Amino acid sequence: MDVVVLVKYVPDPLGTPSLGEDLLVVREGTDGTLDPGDEHAVEAGLQVVEAQGGEVTLVSMGPEVAMTAIRKALSMGAHRGVLVTDPALRGADTLATAKVLAATIARQPFDLVLSGVESTDGYTGTLPMTVAELLGLPSLTFARRIELGEGAVRIERQTDLGYDVLETPLPALVTVTGAANEPRYATLKGIMSAKSKPVEQLGLGDLGLNAPDVAASQRVLAVTDAPARGPGEVIEGDDAVARVADLLAESKVI
Amino acid sequence: MSAVWVYAEVGPEGPATSALELLTKARTLADIVAAVALGPGATQAAAALGAHGASTVFASDDPIYAEAVARPAAHALAELVGRHAPDLILFSSSHEARDVAGRLQARTGSTLMGNATDVSGIDRAVTQIFGDSRFVEVALDGPQPKLVLVRPKSFAPEASGGTAEVVPVDVDIPDELRGARRVERHAEDVSGPKLEDAKVVVSGGRGLQDPANFSLLDRLAEAIGGAAVGATRAVVDAGWVPYNQQIGQTGKTVKPDVYIAIGISGATQHVVGMKGAKRIVAVNKDPLAPIFGLADIGVVADALEFVPKLVEEIERRKGAP
Numbered sequence: 001m002d003v004v005v006l007v008k009y010v011p012d013p014l015g016t017p018s019l020g021e022d023l024l025v026v027r028e029g030t031d032g033t034l035d036p037g038d039e040h041a042v043e044a045g046l047q048v049v050e051a052q053g054g055e056v057t058l059v060s061m062g063p064e065v066a067m068t069a070i071r072k073a074l075s076m077g078a079h080r081g082v083l084v085t086d087p088a089l090r091g092a093d094t095l096a097t098a099k100v101l102a103a104t105i106a107r108q109p110f111d112l113v114l115s116g117v118e119s120t121d122g123y124t125g126t127l128p129m130t131v132a133e134l135l136g137l138p139s140l141t142f143a144r145r146i147e148l149g150e151g152a153v154r155i156e157r158q159t160d161l162g163y164d165v166l167e168t169p170l171p172a173l174v175t176v177t178g179a180a181n182e183p184r185y186a187t188l189k190g191i192m193s194a195k196s197k198p199v200e201q202l203g204l205g206d207l208g209l210n211a212p213d214v215a216a217s218q219r220v221l222a223v224t225d226a227p228a229r230g231p232g233e234v235i236e237g238d239d240a241v242a243r244v245a246d247l248l249a250e251s252k253v254i
Numbered sequence: 255m256s257a258v259w260v261y262a263e264v265g266p267e268g269p270a271t272s273a274l275e276l277l278t279k280a281r282t283l284a285d286i287v288a289a290v291a292l293g294p295g296a297t298q299a300a301a302a303l304g305a306h307g308a309s310t311v312f313a314s315d316d317p318i319y320a321e322a323v324a325r326p327a328a329h330a331l332a333e334l335v336g337r338h339a340p341d342l343i344l345f346s347s348s349h350e351a352r353d354v355a356g357r358l359q360a361r362t363g364s365t366l367m368g369n370a371t372d373v374s375g376i377d378r379a380v381t382q383i384f385g386d387s388r389f390v391e392v393a394l395d396g397p398q399p400k401l402v403l404v405r406p407k408s409f410a411p412e413a414s415g416g417t418a419e420v421v422p423v424d425v426d427i428p429d430e431l432r433g434a435r436r437v438e439r440h441a442e443d444v445s446g447p448k449l450e451d452a453k454v455v456v457s458g459g460r461g462l463q464d465p466a467n468f469s470l471l472d473r474l475a476e477a478i479g480g481a482a483v484g485a486t487r488a489v490v491d492a493g494w495v496p497y498n499q500q501i502g503q504t505g506k507t508v509k510p511d512v513y514i515a516i517g518i519s520g521a522t523q524h525v526v527g528m529k530g531a532k533r534i535v536a537v538n539k540d541p542l543a544p545i546f547g548l549a550d551i552g553v554v555a556d557a558l559e560f561v562p563k564l565v566e567e568i569e570r571r572k573g574a575p
Contacts, residue, residue: 017384094366095359123503124368125347126403129324129356138434139324139357142349144497154437157349158497160506162442166323168434177504178491217365217396224389226382229529232550234541240553240560244514244535245567247551251512251533253454254478254568 001054001148003045004105006115006128007038007073009066013120023220024091025121034069037116039183041176042073044146045114046184052148055079057108061089061100067199074194075186081199082107088204088211096214098130103207106135112153113173117142132173140166144179256376257286257340259399261331262303262311263350264291265320269299271450272346274306274411276404280344281307281414283376288312289418290334292327293319297420304418306411314423318432324350325431328357333425335362335399341376345403355401365394366401369503371408376400385522386529406507407450407530442496446475449501452482455510457501457528459486461517461538461557465494470561471516477568484508486524502527517557520545537561 011017012031020026034042045056058073058081060066070081084100092100105113113132118125132139143155144163154167158177186194204210235243248254258280262273273289280287289308291299296313303311312334319327331354335343343358345351347369359366372380377394379402394400449455456475458468468485475481484501485494501508502524513531518524520536520543528534529548536549537557546552553560 023390094356094368095363098360117504122368124366124403125504126352126356126359126366126368129353130360130366133328133357133360139353140434141324141353159349159439160498162440162496162498164436164440165438166434166436168323172434177497178487179493179497217394218367219393219395221378221391221393222389224391226387226389228387229534229548231547232534232552234546234549234552234554236541236554240551240555241563241567243551244553244564245571247533247535248454248478248512248568249571253481253512254572 001048001052001112002108002110003048003054003056004110004113005038005041005045005056005058005073005078006101006113006131007042007058007060007069008035008119009033009060009062009069010035010119010121017121019223022091023223032065032068034072035116035120037118037120037178038073039076040178040180041114041116042076042078043181043183044176046077047181048112048148054111057082057110059101059104060084061092061097070199071194072186074197075190076184077190080197082202083199084202084204084207086204088214091216092214093217094124094127094130095217098127098134099209099213100204100207102131102134103209104202105131111170113137113171115173115175117175117177128173128175137171137173138168139173139175140168141175142177143174144177146174146176146180255286256284257288257338258284258376259340259343260287260289260308261343261345261351261354262289262291262299263346263348264293264295264299266295268295269302270346270348271411272348272406273303275407275409276344276346277303277306277308278412279373279409283373284341288340290331292330292423293317300418300420304416305413307414307416308418309416310421311418312421312423318427321436322432323434323436324353324357325434326427328354328361329427329431330423330425331358332361334423340399342400342402344373345401347403347405351403355403359401362399363397364399364401365396366403367392367394368403370402370404373402373404386526407509442498447480447482449482449484449499449506449508452480452508453511454478454481454514455484455501455508455528455531456481456514456516457484457486457518458489458516459518459524460488461519462489463517463558467558468494470558473565474514474561477565486518486521515545515549516561518545519543520547
């Protein structure tokens with residue numbers, strides 16, 4: 001079973017993000033990491049190949065520094081990586097990103113493509129489906145549980161009411177929620193061996209794409225401060241219970 | 255004349271509230287407003303969609319749109335777009351809408367913007383970033399239609415009193431797009447009122463320490479009366495409570511009169527789903543928890559000690575003559 005996992009390098013989710021003069025999120029020279037949501041996709045991929053054999057290939061698009069995200073996923077146990085880096089991709093939108101990822105995935109045989117449900121920095125949550133459409137693949141999204149059968153994959157998808165069971169023949173793309181598994185920690189051995197695992201670096205030209213194919217389709221017109229909710233009072237001690245009850249009474253909910 | 259479409263999610267129980275929200279906005283943006291409704295309940299939903307601003311509803315009751323995942327709906331929508339060339343299509347942020355919008359983008363080569371909190375024209379929309387501390391207005395370029403996914407409750411639905419012409423959708427769905435199937439549906443019971451409608455939401459996070467302690471929130475909700483119980487993504491991912499209780503970026507958006515956050519640190523992921531509450535109360539052991547930055551009253555306390563006392567006080571007040 002050949003598994004491709006899409007991974008993204010994101011600014012540290014615990015850090016304070018900032019905008020550059022070009023109004024794009026500053027990604028270089030800041031602390032960054034493998035998107036925590038993607039760790040669940042990597043874990044799901046590793047579990048599949050542990051049960052069925054095969055290898056996990058990581059596919060990522062990003063600046064040079066995105067290599068740290070790939071190395072982290074390799075240290076968890078993935079087998080190899082491909083990183084697409086190109087100056088023309090700076091500020092790439094979802095369609096451009098999907099084209100790059102689809103073209104990269106299509107370079108090797110695969111049975112299953114896995115990804116997180118949305119990135120921790122962009123939160124659009126549509127990119128994997130765009131990749132699937134470009135590759136002509138079925139997709140099962142927002143999985144809280146994944147089961148591989150004979151030539152097919154079945155998932156439990158989170159829904160507003162509970163969950164649905166979905167299934168599709170392979171090859172297919174599946175997006176994985178944080179509820180699907182507990183990502184493993186990299187062992188020291190894993191970290192050491194990650195350094196020697198193969199990572200291919202590609203540019204746009206290697207994928208048969210040109211700068212116009214990935215031209216940005218959105219322009220930031222203005223960034224303004226949103227009205228802040230003023231912090232209220234922070235209290236402690238015996239009085240607090242009565243104060244909260246008072247607020248509920250004032251709001252006429254008790 | 256510009257045309258704005260709404261991808262309206264429908265079911266046997268009627269159109270989704272999000273469809274009515276989006277139509278209310280759409281009719282302020284363009285002269286021609288249409289809805290696309292696919293799956294069982296579509297034709298029946300046309301009356302409500304018309305009453306909220308759609309002059310045309312492209313409808314198909316074909317069960318394939320509910321039984322097969324994403325591809326038939328994306329295909330039908332792409333075909334309709336090809337025939338009628340709308341300028342802008344609005345989607346909700348639901349899982350189904352994301353599936354369809356993401357696929358449509360690949361077909362049309364359109365730009366797509368997620369997480370919009372407002373739509374300021376047929377080619378521009380507004381989102382909020384960095385924990386919603388900044389508004390970002392974005393111009394949408396490239397081929398039509400522009401695709402915008404809007405966060406829930408960004409607009410209040412208002413009826414316009416209109417009626418819609420129903421246009422049946424006659425698109426053939428190729429067999430190869432029918433492979434991914436929905437084979438079972440399960441509802442997980444949540445007691446009490448719906449999160450989206452409740453006047454009070456009591457919500458819990460990791461600070462509750464153990465899934466068993468979540469029952470404290472049920473007791474508080476019960477003492478208040480008519481309160482719903484929500485949760486952060488962290489505890490849903492950990493399996494403490496089902497996803498249908500999740501509030502935040504990847505869950506539900508709530509705007510109750512009072513939101514009570516118990517043991518919740520205030521991660522951006524959560525905050526965007528609840529910061530629209532009229533009043534916010536936060537209880538957290540850590541005096542530096544970011545949630546205190548937006549709470550009307552922040553209580554530095556151990557939730558396990560504080561909540562039972564609050565329940566007692568509410569019951570005492572309610573019991574008082």
